[in-house]
Amino acid sequence: MKRKEVVYTHQLGETLHRLAHGGLLLASTRxxxxxxxxxIGWATVGxxxxxxxxxxxxxPSRYTYQFIEESQSFAVNVPTPEMKDYVTLCGTRSGRDVDxxxxxxxxxxxxxxxxxxxxxxxxxxxxxxxWNDVQPPxxxxxxxxxxxxxxxFHRLYYGHIVGTYAQ
Amino acid sequence: MKRKEVVYTHQLGETLHRLAHGGLLLASTRxxxxxxxxxIGWATVGxxxxxxxxxxxxxPSRYTYQFIEESQSFAVNVPTPEMKDYVTLCGTRSGRDVDxxxxxxxxxxxxxxxxxxxxxxxxxxxxxxxWNDVQPPxxxxxxxxxxxxxxxFHRLYYGHIVGTYAQ
Numbered sequence: 374m375k376r377k378e379v380v381y382t383h384q385l386g387e388t389l390h391r392l393a394h395g396g397l398l399l400a401s402t403r404x405x406x407x408x409x410x411x412x413i414g415w416a417t418v419g420x421x422x423x424x425x426x427x428x429x430x431x432x433p434s435r436y437t438y439q440f441i442e443e444s445q446s447f448a449v450n451v452p453t454p455e456m457k458d459y460v461t462l463c464g465t466r467s468g469r470d471v472d473x474x475x476x477x478x479x480x481x482x483x484x485x486x487x488x489x490x491x492x493x494x495x496x497x498x499x500x501x502x503x504w505n506d507v508q509p510p511x512x513x514x515x516x517x518x519x520x521x522x523x524x525x526f527h528r529l530y531y532g533h534i535v536g537t538y539a540q
Numbered sequence: 541m542k543r544k545e546v547v548y549t550h551q552l553g554e555t556l557h558r559l560a561h562g563g564l565l566l567a568s569t570r571x572x573x574x575x576x577x578x579x580i581g582w583a584t585v586g587x588x589x590x591x592x593x594x595x596x597x598x599x600p601s602r603y604t605y606q607f608i609e610e611s612q613s614f615a616v617n618v619p620t621p622e623m624k625d626y627v628t629l630c631g632t633r634s635g636r637d638v639d640x641x642x643x644x645x646x647x648x649x650x651x652x653x654x655x656x657x658x659x660x661x662x663x664x665x666x667x668x669x670x671w672n673d674v675q676p677p678x679x680x681x682x683x684x685x686x687x688x689x690x691x692x693f694h695r696l697y698y699g700h701i702v703g704t705y706a707q
Binding site for chain 1: 549583588672680
């Protein structure tokens, strides 16, 4: 489906609200055409290196990890409130066990090769320009205890927002 | 001066616009009471580890670097358009050579010990909960060439936004 391009700050407050309340849908597609989507509750948005950037965090254990490692691109899809059950599904089931994209309409991104979800009114298409990893020794102890009791420290992908598209 | 607390997404689009057009003012105060302020054009804002977070980037060569290293806190002040000359000054002169806070009204932050600038209508007070460094091997070659021809790779400070305050 064809969306119109908007500035990356378009409805950003609403995007961050949804991020913290239910979550956003992080999708990525490998060169072989396989795709996956997962729910994320953490991300930051802004300007780095003169580029509009969205930073997403993915644990190495996640199925999505290998998709972004390979493709170096991703799409962050903002779901509607009506997609609540789907967002829950994408946050609780692994793409290793179930094809979360089998029964939902998708398209290919306009600026990156990642799949995007047609039902989502707003999509950020991103190309990775940097990555680094959460460094345990440099983390506040309460954050370390709360979020990393099993290790599996997140990789941070700094995605250049090459296009923000709204319906 | 007393500001009222607002949600961190308050006028966030405007904050990011100012970030990219002129810049924001990053201030920090050491335990001995000394403060410094510098202009920044790069930052990201969002939610990480369940916390509202602002990420700022500071090169090790910058005078501000030692202030944040010591205090582990900072305040990001959003200037008015009328403060253009001051913002330029803060982006071109080092605090090693000139006291950039000598002739401007300041207060102590409400939630962190950092100095805040009274003339700025919006301030994000942040406590560092994580830091890591830009990793040259993990950076897109064009970004590496454009931003790091002299090395001096940025440290990224992940500041928990403990309070956002508006006039």
